[in-house]
Amino acid sequence: MVQYITTRLDASFAALSDATRRGVLEQLGRSDASITELADKFHMTLTGMKKHVGVLEQAGLVTTEKVGRVRTCRLGLRRLEEEAAWIEGHRQLWGARFDALDKVVEELKRKEKVDE
Amino acid sequence: MNSRTTVERTSDRELVATRTFDGPARIVFEAWTKPELIMRWWAPKSFGITFLSCETDVRAGGSYRFVFGHAASEQPVTFFGRYIEVTPPSRLVWTNEEDEDGAVTTVTFEEKDGKTRVVVHDLYPSKEALDGAIASESTGAWPEQFEALDDLLTNLGASV
Numbered sequence: 286m287v288q289y290i291t292t293r294l295d296a297s298f299a300a301l302s303d304a305t306r307r308g309v310l311e312q313l314g315r316s317d318a319s320i321t322e323l324a325d326k327f328h329m330t331l332t333g334m335k336k337h338v339g340v341l342e343q344a345g346l347v348t349t350e351k352v353g354r355v356r357t358c359r360l361g362l363r364r365l366e367e368e369a370a371w372i373e374g375h376r377q378l379w380g381a382r383f384d385a386l387d388k389v390v391e392e393l394k395r396k397e398k399v400d401e
Numbered sequence: 402m403n404s405r406t407t408v409e410r411t412s413d414r415e416l417v418a419t420r421t422f423d424g425p426a427r428i429v430f431e432a433w434t435k436p437e438l439i440m441r442w443w444a445p446k447s448f449g450i451t452f453l454s455c456e457t458d459v460r461a462g463g464s465y466r467f468v469f470g471h472a473a474s475e476q477p478v479t480f481f482g483r484y485i486e487v488t489p490p491s492r493l494v495w496t497n498e499e500d501e502d503g504a505v506t507t508v509t510f511e512e513k514d515g516k517t518r519v520v521v522h523d524l525y526p527s528k529e530a531l532d533g534a535i536a537s538e539s540t541g542a543w544p545e546q547f548e549a550l551d552d553l554l555t556n557l558g559a560s561v
Binding site for chain 1: 405406407408409410416418420422423424425429431436438441442443445447448519521535538
């Protein structure tokens, strides 16, 4: 797990070390955009922009989806990571609920003893 | 003590949470069915959720209605559905009807040596329904992550 996180961090920092890529993230923070739109915006060739988006995608900072002939980019985690994060959220929710339920069960048990 | 709680996606359509409680099944079952007890644990304070009201008619075909307030929203949120199966103190099954793609929740209570293992099993109508639930809820978490990313970008920008 630690190894995984370190690798992820390395990938994120490498992705963020470039001014264009930081610009792309800022741009996608305002709205989703196609690779063509991003290439225009940053005065770049399509191939050059594809490379930058690829690095951001590898780092899990951007996801892309191809619909027809257009590849749209948006900020976000990859599908699997999104699911892992969601499940972790659920674990925290149930964990918090069950900690509170522990106390209720404890109290009901005590009460039952007194009533006996 | 969250580590004692496990949550797993066991299939395309299923999500399972488990935990063992130190008490007999009839007590744990009671805490899952009596409104005044449910209100004490179902909405964790650390999540900014507060119970506004809780009604349960715990019998097969009976309905339930939970109303919550949330710090981040002015409108209360209502969760409702029907109990499909009620077998004290070992099994409870209910529908979640606030969402048309809602899951059917089955909770089992297994007692052993005075302890009760609780398994909460959510079965979604389709893979798409569970995927959809994941997608819509994770989007909700974005503002915070974006803020963190903003900070990171600002710091990196300043140092380059």
